[in-house]
Amino acid sequence: MPQKDLDEILAEIFLAQEEGSSDLDPAVWFSRYPEHVEELREFFRNQDWMATPVPDDIEKGPFGIDGGDNEDPLIGKTIGEYRLIDRIACGGMGTVYRTEHPRLLHPLAIKIVRGGAIADEEARRRFAAEAKAASALKHPGLVPIVDYGNDVQADYLVMPLVDGCTLQDYLGRRGPIAIHSAIEWAIQMADAIDHAHGKGVLHRDLKPENVLLEDDQRPMVTDFGLARVDWEDSPRLTRTGQILGTPHYMSPEQAIRGGNVEPRSDVYGLGGLLYAMLSGKPPHDGESVVEVLRSVVQDHPLPLTAWRRDVPTVVERIVSRCLASDPNQRYASAADLAEDLRKYQRGERTWAEQQNLLATVLGELRRDQYGQAFQYWPRAVAAFGIIIFVAHLMIAIAGYLGFDSPVFFFGPRLLMLGALAIGIGYWRSWRWLPRTVAERPVYSIWLGYLAAQGTVNLLIFGGGLEADWLFPLTTVLSGLGFIAMSGHVWGVSAVFGIAMLASSLVMPLMPSWAESLLFGLLWLASLLAISSHYRRVRKR
Numbered sequence: 254m255p256q257k258d259l260d261e262i263l264a265e266i267f268l269a270q271e272e273g274s275s276d277l278d279p280a281v282w283f284s285r286y287p288e289h290v291e292e293l294r295e296f297f298r299n300q301d302w303m304a305t306p307v308p309d310d311i312e313k314g315p316f317g318i319d320g321g322d323n324e325d326p327l328i329g330k331t332i333g334e335y336r337l338i339d340r341i342a343c344g345g346m347g348t349v350y351r352t353e354h355p356r357l358l359h360p361l362a363i364k365i366v367r368g369g370a371i372a373d374e375e376a377r378r379r380f381a382a383e384a385k386a387a388s389a390l391k392h393p394g395l396v397p398i399v400d401y402g403n404d405v406q407a408d409y410l411v412m413p414l415v416d417g418c419t420l421q422d423y424l425g426r427r428g429p430i431a432i433h434s435a436i437e438w439a440i441q442m443a444d445a446i447d448h449a450h451g452k453g454v455l456h457r458d459l460k461p462e463n464v465l466l467e468d469d470q471r472p473m474v475t476d477f478g479l480a481r482v483d484w485e486d487s488p489r490l491t492r493t494g495q496i497l498g499t500p501h502y503m504s505p506e507q508a509i510r511g512g513n514v515e516p517r518s519d520v521y522g523l524g525g526l527l528y529a530m531l532s533g534k535p536p537h538d539g540e541s542v543v544e545v546l547r548s549v550v551q552d553h554p555l556p557l558t559a560w561r562r563d564v565p566t567v568v569e570r571i572v573s574r575c576l577a578s579d580p581n582q583r584y585a586s587a588a589d590l591a592e593d594l595r596k597y598q599r600g601e602r603t604w605a606e607q608q609n610l611l612a613t614v615l616g617e618l619r620r621d622q623y624g625q626a627f628q629y630w631p632r633a634v635a636a637f638g639i640i641i642f643v644a645h646l647m648i649a650i651a652g653y654l655g656f657d658s659p660v661f662f663f664g665p666r667l668l669m670l671g672a673l674a675i676g677i678g679y680w681r682s683w684r685w686l687p688r689t690v691a692e693r694p695v696y697s698i699w700l701g702y703l704a705a706q707g708t709v710n711l712l713i714f715g716g717g718l719e720a721d722w723l724f725p726l727t728t729v730l731s732g733l734g735f736i737a738m739s740g741h742v743w744g745v746s747a748v749f750g751i752a753m754l755a756s757s758l759v760m761p762l763m764p765s766w767a768e769s770l771l772f773g774l775l776w777l778a779s780l781l782a783i784s785s786h787y788r789r790v791r792k793r
Contacts, residue, residue, distance in 0.1 A: 501537050516585075
C-alpha cells in the first residue's frame with residue numbers, strides 16, 4: 254500500500270475530530286503512520302484547539318473555567334514547591350490550576366504542560382526555551398511568568414492568578430463592546446505584543462481566550478505556549494511544516510503548512526482581536542475546522558459594518574489592514590498599529606486612510622494563496638515554457654521558409670502536447686489528475702483553454718473561419734486563462750494575461766510566422782516568471 258502524504262493524514266485527523274471520533278489519541282496515529290511520527294508529534298502538541306472539551310458542568314470563573322467538584326487526580330498533589338488546589342482552566346497545551354506556595358502568599362496559577370506520547374525531548378527543550386522567553390517579558394499588558402520548571406516528567410509554568418475573566422467570556426456575556434473601549438484595549442494589547450517582539454518573542458496564538466481582563470477592565474495577554482523565540486542563545490525549535498494557532502484567528506501564513514511566520518502574523522492576530530471586540534465574531538468561521546482553515550486561506554473577513562453599522566470607516570480600514578492576506582499589506586509592527594490607533598483617537602489622518610486604490614491593486618497582484626502548494630513546481634513550469642516556445646519556434650521557422658503544409662503546423666503542436674503530458678506525469682509521479690484544492694482550479698482553467706483552442710482549430714480548418722485569426726484568437730484565450738488563474742493562484746498572472754490580450758490586437762498586422770513566434774515568447778516569459786516566483790517561495 255503506498256504511503257500517504259502528511260496532508261492527507263491531517264485531513265483524516267480533522268475529519269475524525271469533526272465526527273467526534275474516539276481515535277484522537279496521538280498514539281493511535283503514531284502506530285497507524287509510523288513514517289510520519291515526528292511530524293504528527295509536533296502537530297498534536299500544537300493543536301490546542303483539538304483538545305478534549307471541558308465538561309459543560311464546570312462553572313465559569315477566572316481563566317475561563319472553575320474546577321468546581323471535578324475529580325482531577327493531581328488536585329492536592331505538589332508539583333515542584335506548588336500545591337495544586339483546584340483546576341481553573343484546561344486546553345490542548347495543558348491544564349491550569351490554582352496553586353499555593355509555602356513562602357509566597359499572593360494567589361498563583363500553575364500550568365501543567367501536556368505530556369505523554371507527545372512530550373518528546375525536543376518538545377521539552379522547546380518548552381524550556383519558551384518559558385525562558387516568557388519569563389523575561391515584563392509589561393503591564395502581559396501576564397508574567399514567575400517560575401518554571403520540571404517535576405517528575407511534568408513541565409510547568411507559574412504565573413500570578415489574575416482576578417478576572419477571559420476576553421472570550423466577556424464578549425460571550427456582553428457581546429460587542431463600545432468602539433472607544435475596543436480601540437483602547439487594542440492599543441494596550443499592541444503595546445504589550447510590541448514589547449514581546451522587542452525581546453525576540455512572537456506569540457502566534459492571539460485570540461480572546463488568551464486575553465485576561467483584570468477586574469474586567471485591563472487586558473493582559475497570556476499563554477505564550479506557541480511562542481517562537483529568536484534569541485541568539487535559544488534554538489529555533491519549531492519545525493517547518495507545523496500548523497500553529499487557533500484556526501478562527503490564525504493568519505493565512507500560519508494556516509498554510511510551512512508558511513513563514515513573522516511579527517506581522519501577530520499583527521494579524523491583533524486585528525482579529527479588534528474585529529472580535531467590535532463585532533462579537535471571529536474574523537473567520539465555519540461549520541468545521543477544515544472549513545475555517547479554508548476561509549482563512551481563501552476569504553477576506555466580512556466587513557465590520559456587516560455586523561454593526563456604527564463602526565467608523567477609518568476603524569474598518571485599520572482592521573482590514575491588520576487582516577490583509579498579504580503580510581506586506583499589514584502594519585509592519587505592533588507598534589505601528591498602536592500608533593495608527595492613537596492617531597484615530599486624536600482625530601489625525603491614519604496610515605490606513607492613506608493607502609489608495611493603487612496600493613490595494615498592487616497588494617492583490619502580490620497575493621498568492623496557494624504559494625506553498627506549488628513551491629516544488631518551478632523546474633516543471635520552466636520546462637513547460639521551453640516546450641511551448643520550441644514548438645511555436647518550429648512553426649514560425651516553417652512558416653518563414655514557406656512550408657505551409659498542415660503537417661508543419663500540427664506536427665510541432667502534437668509533439669508539444671505529448672511532451673507536456675509526459676512532463677506532467679513525470680513531475681507528478683505519473684499521476685495526471687489533480688489531488689489538492691490548489692491544483693483543481695488550475696486544471697479546470699487550462700483544460701477549458703485546451704477545449705476552447707481545439708474548437709477554434711475546428712472552426713478554422715472545418716468551419717470556414719479564416720486561418721489568419723488562429724493566433725490572435727488563441728492568444729486571447731491564453732490571456733483569459735492567465736487572468737482567471739490570477740484569482741486562484743498568483744495575482745501577477747493577470748499581468749501576463751493582459752499582455753497577451755494586448756498582443757492579440759497587433760497580431761493581425763504581423764505575418765503568421767511572427768504571430769507564432771510572439772505567441773511562444775509570451776508563454777515562455779510568463780512561465781519563466783511564474784517559475785522564478787515559486788523558486789523564491791520555496792526559499793522562504
